[in-house]
């Protein structure tokens with residue numbers, strides 16, 4: 001059998017692979033990039049892009065329904081045209097995927113190979129019976145939704161994010177299992193499209209990795225829109241109930257099951273490493289299948305790197321992209337970039353969104369530092385009042401001795417954007433006084449960040 005030789009092989013055309021292919025191409029290297037499904041991966045096809053587009057439609061419908069708050073009325077009710085909503089999301093996906101494909105096709109030294117890649121040795125992978133070899137191999141295989149073996153899960157139709165983003169009909173009653181990023185974003189958007197929605201979460205609060213005050217406010221925001229939230233669900237199971245699906249929540253308390261027409265499973269993701277032949281190459285993974293990498297994203301083999309969700313060092317598009325930046329800078333630019341230098345921020349795109357960076361208040365408290373703390377309700381943010389979007393709050397926690405911000409949360413209108421003021425400050429390693437003489441633009445949510453910092457007081461343990 002002939003073996004095709006390349007300078008580099010990239011497995012997966014998600015959020016790191018294509019950008020890396022571009023840099024290697026510019027460096028004159030012959031590159032094979034292998035994709036088994038859709039170019040653009042999760043973010044483009046079943047993740048960020050379609051969800052944020054659908055959330056855009058849901059927000060518009062919600063605002064229209066709130067016409068009375070703004071001084072206008074609609075003739076008749078807001079009617080959702082689900083095929084049109086779905087078509088809008090599909091167009092965003094297809095345009096983005098096509099852009100990615102055109103971009104790759106324009107790279108003279110890069111060959112896009114369609115098929116499933118599997119290692120046969122540390123320098124060789126097999127795709128559709130053909131062997132490809134290269135001195136360097138980059139793994140960017142991403143992940144997929146977890147489907148735990150809950151009782152009855154195979155007896156009823158259960159959707160994942162991949163199925164829901166393709167829906168063009170409205171579920172009568174959507175039951176969402178899992179109250180974190182995926183669950184909450186879909187729950188609110190489908191409620192706004194007109195479905196009944198129940199969220200079932202195992203922990204005793206939603207989005208439990210955040211502070212309790214955030215969980216509480218997120219729950220209140222969702223309940224105000226008529227979403228039912230059931231927490232402490234330690235016994236989830238599924239049964240047919242006539243034409244519907246019954247989902248048990250708690251076995252001990254004998255609570256009534258939730259009855260719905262559709263179920264979305266959103267209880268986490270797992271890496272696509274189980275069918276990659278890693279053992280043939282001797283690439284080490286942890287107990288959950290994530291590829292073990294060092295601070296420079298090198299696996300236990302010096303010629304193989306793992307980027308994006310599959311290395312367990314991040315679970316966002318921006319962390320996958322940053323992995324590409326780190327690998328490219330180290331290999332091609334003579335730099336010494338490391339994952340531990342990354343200041344990770346993220347956002348939860350419910351409305352209003354939650355923008356986050358750094359430690360939670362709970363984590364800061366556990367760190368044993370002397371802390372400063374400041375919190376401000378969005379009803380005291382002029383821009384929020386003017387927009388008629390006053391739910392939520394912003395807060396910051398800082399180290400009283402080093403005078404550096406440790407973490408912040410903005411759960412409020414434009415929180416996903418405004419958090420960058422703090423993220424940039426933390427990234428630049430600036431003290432809290434640094435923003436004192438900044439002149440932020442009025443009226444914005446960001447203009448309250450210096451005020452928030454001026455309001456820092458010794459922390460009294462209120463997390």
Ligand SMILES: Cc1cc2nc3c(=O)[nH]c(=O)nc-3n(C[C@H](O)[C@H](O)[C@H](O)COP(=O)(O)OP(=O)(O)OC[C@H]3O[C@@H](n4cnc5c(N)ncnc54)[C@H](O)[C@@H]3O)c2cc1C
Pocket residue numbers: 011012013014015016017034035036037038039040041042043044046047048049051052115116117118140141142143161182272275276307308309310314315316317318319320349
């Ligand atoms: C519903 C949802 C919403 C999200 N929203 C956001 C958001 O708003 N912001 C954000 O930052 N992140 C969001 N994410 C997370 C984000 O999508 C991922 O973190 C990101 O896509 C990870 O990129 P990646 O390159 O590591 O993997 P992926 O994008 O998953 O790409 C991996 C690629 O590898 C291919 N592949 C896998 N195995 C093989 C193989 N053996 N051979 C060949 N090809 C293979 C796959 O087909 C895929 O195309 C969301 C995720 C979901 C599910």
Ligand SMILES: NC(=O)c1ccc[n+]([C@@H]2O[C@H](COP(=O)([O-])OP(=O)(O)OC[C@H]3O[C@@H](n4cnc5c(N)ncnc54)[C@H](O)[C@@H]3O)[C@@H](O)[C@H]2O)c1
Pocket residue numbers: 148177178179180181182183185200201202203206207208233236266267268269315316346347348349
């Ligand atoms: N806005 C964004 O950036 C965004 C949006 C969507 C997804 N994502 C990415 O996708 C990843 C996966 O998101 P996710 O929400 O599926 O996972 P997650 O790991 O964030 O949350 C899973 C939730 O399900 C709950 N859960 C687990 N087992 C359960 C059970 N048996 N019964 C009931 N509840 C159970 C957990 O307690 C948790 O609240 C995230 O890590 C995130 O990085 C990001």
